Amino acid sequence: DAKTTQPTSMDCAEGRAANLPCNHSTISGNEYVYWYRQIHSQGPQYIIHGLKNNETNEMASLIITEDRKSSTLILPHATLRDTAVYYCIVRVAGRDDKIIFGKGTRLHILP
């Protein structure tokens, strides 16, 4: 899997949009961008994934640059429950491959 780079930590005010960046400059053509988050003392939770088009679901939006070398996860209206570590991972979809986690971004939502 290609390597990703994320900021170590970020703060966001409650109710505002949280924008989490990720760089994946060595991503391959068949690799998707996946986002997971881990709330304290829980297992990681899938958020969203995409190949090249922007994606949106009930949890978040994913914006992928045209060259696919970076992406941004957007939580449109952050709440205190969104405080977690967010992991950006690139991998081939559908394969039973292991996931190698980087350090992720620790997002603090401030009241």
Place this chain on the structure above:
Amino acid sequence: GAVVSQHPSWVICKSGTSVKIECRSLDFQATTMFWYRQFPKQSLMLMATSNEGSKATYEQGVEKDKFLINHASLTLSTLTVTSAHPEDSSFYICSVRGGFFGPGTRLTVL
């Protein structure tokens, strides 16, 4: 997505004893499961890949004789920490299909 459970959710044991952690895929037949461990304020570290009906594949630096993995069915993989010591205290997490994770098991070795 797949639903994954783990049992127990937490366990405390004495040094030198063995502890078994179960990972179940509730709605998906998983030929492959993955085991991770996580120390406080650190990321998840992949320990091994559990293969149904065959031997597990361990990551470099993980002792296969200490962390015994059994994947006897398509819905159950077990991780046994043998002769546990305080340094084995950690959060153990399993996953299936490479992307759906269990809730984790907190192991504390006294």
